[in-house]
Amino acid sequence: AQSVTQPDIHITVSEGASLELRCNYSYGATPYLFWYVQSPGQGLQLLLKYFSGDTLVQGIKGFEAEFKRSQSSFNLRKPSVHWSDAAEYFCAVRAGNMLTFGGGTRLMVKP
Amino acid sequence: DVKVTQSSRYLVKRTGEKVFLECVQDMDHENMFWYRQDPGLGLRLIYFSYDVKMKEKGDIPEGYSVSREKKERFSLILESASTNQTSMYLCASSSPAGGRANEKLFFGSGTQLSVL
Numbered sequence: 001a002q003s004v005t006q007p008d009i010h011i012t013v014s015e016g017a018s019l020e021l022r023c024n025y026s027y028g029a030t031p032y033l034f035w036y037v038q039s040p041g042q043g044l045q046l047l048l049k050y051f052s053g054d055t056l057v058q059g060i061k062g063f064e065a066e067f068k069r070s071q072s073s074f075n076l077r078k079p080s081v082h083w084s085d086a087a088e089y090f091c092a093v094r095a096g097n098m099l100t101f102g103g104g105t106r107l108m109v110k111p
Numbered sequence: 112d113v114k115v116t117q118s119s120r121y122l123v124k125r126t127g128e129k130v131f132l133e134c135v136q137d138m139d140h141e142n143m144f145w146y147r148q149d150p151g152l153g154l155r156l157i158y159f160s161y162d163v164k165m166k167e168k169g170d171i172p173e174g175y176s177v178s179r180e181k182k183e184r185f186s187l188i189l190e191s192a193s194t195n196q197t198s199m200y201l202c203a204s205s206s207p208a209g210g211r212a213n214e215k216l217f218f219g220s221g222t223q224l225s226v227l
Contacts, residue, residue, distance in 0.1 A: 009151060043115070043201065043218035044154075090153055097142070097161065098169065099216065101153040 002027040002095045004102035012108040013081050021076040021105050023091030032094040033074040035065055036101075039087045047089075050074060061085070083109045114138075115219040117202050123225045130189040132222050134202030141206055143185035144216070145169075145177065148199040160185055161207075192226045199223050 003026045013019055025031055032051050036044040048059025055067040065076045074091060086109045091102040118133035136143065142161050146154040146169075156169030158177040166177050174196060178186040185204075189196055202219040 004153075006153075041220065043220045044203075044216075045218075046215055049215075092154075097159060097167070098156055099144075100170075101146075101155070103151050103153040 002031075002093050002100045004091050004093050004100055006089075006091055006102035006105050008105045009103070010106045010108065012110060014110045015083050016080050019076075019078045019081045019085070019107070021089050021091075021107070023074045023076065023102060024072050025074060025091070025093045026072065027093050027095060029095075031067075031074075033065075033067060034092040034094070034099070035059065035063070035074075035076050036090045036092060037061075037087050038090065038104075044090065047076070081107075081109055083111065085109060115202055115204055115217050117200075117219040117222050119222050120220065121223050121225075123227065124189075124192050125227055126193060128189075128192050128226075130192045130224065130226075132187040132189075132200055132202075132224070134185045134187070134204075134219060135183050136185075136202075136204040136217070137183065138204065138206070138217070139182065140204040140217075141182070142204060142214075143179065144203040144205075145175075145185065145187045146201045146203065147171070148201055148221070154201060157187065192224075194226050197224060197226045 005024045034049045035047040038044045050067045088104045088106045092099045115136045144159040145157045160166045160179040176188045200222045203216045205216045
């Protein structure tokens with residue numbers, strides 16, 4: 001069965017600093033991978049997805065993620081964090097009709 | 112924009128009560144999902160439906176049932192609520208039209224259920 005691990009439960013960065021959120025997955029076939037963001041009191045919003053092709057994918061709000069098959073990873077990055085990026089971030093892998101989510105990483109941004 | 116509406120933002124129920132959580136989407140999506148979200152556990156799939164009157168168990172269906180009588184509405188039912196069902200419940204919908212690569216989940220804002 002597929003699984004997703006997000007090793008960091010909480011991360012705090014200063015505004016303007018770079019960000020990397022880690023995601024490791026376990027899945028036997030070629031994965032479909034996703035990053036979602038949940039702002040306080042909001043539903044989840046898709047940031048970006050990887051299905052095939054270029055392993056570096058660009059998303060909304062200036063985020064990007066890199067798929068590394070050899071490391072079973074799909075880390076999310078942003079070069080300069082804004083205070084509005086404070087939220088919870090979820091990595092997910094699809095298997096058939098089911099989307100399996102990681103435990104989430106809560107990002108806090110210091111002024 | 113797609114709208115997925117969950118009927119209640121907050122709900123407080125007593126142990127043993129029957130609880131209905133309602134979800135409505137306005138984009139004619141075939142697929143609908145119910146997840147529960149718990150700190151540190153992320154989102155876990157309870158049930159999903161890919162057509163009217165069709166349902167499939169997700170990872171944690173025990174203690175829950177669902178109903179999909181109309182395409183736009185997907186209900187989650189807790190037959191006899193228990194304290195371990197206190198959680199945030201998220202509904203989502205998607206359409207497979209356009210192929211798997213273009214499928215995107217749209218989420219509601221969630222219902223925070225407290226069972227006392």
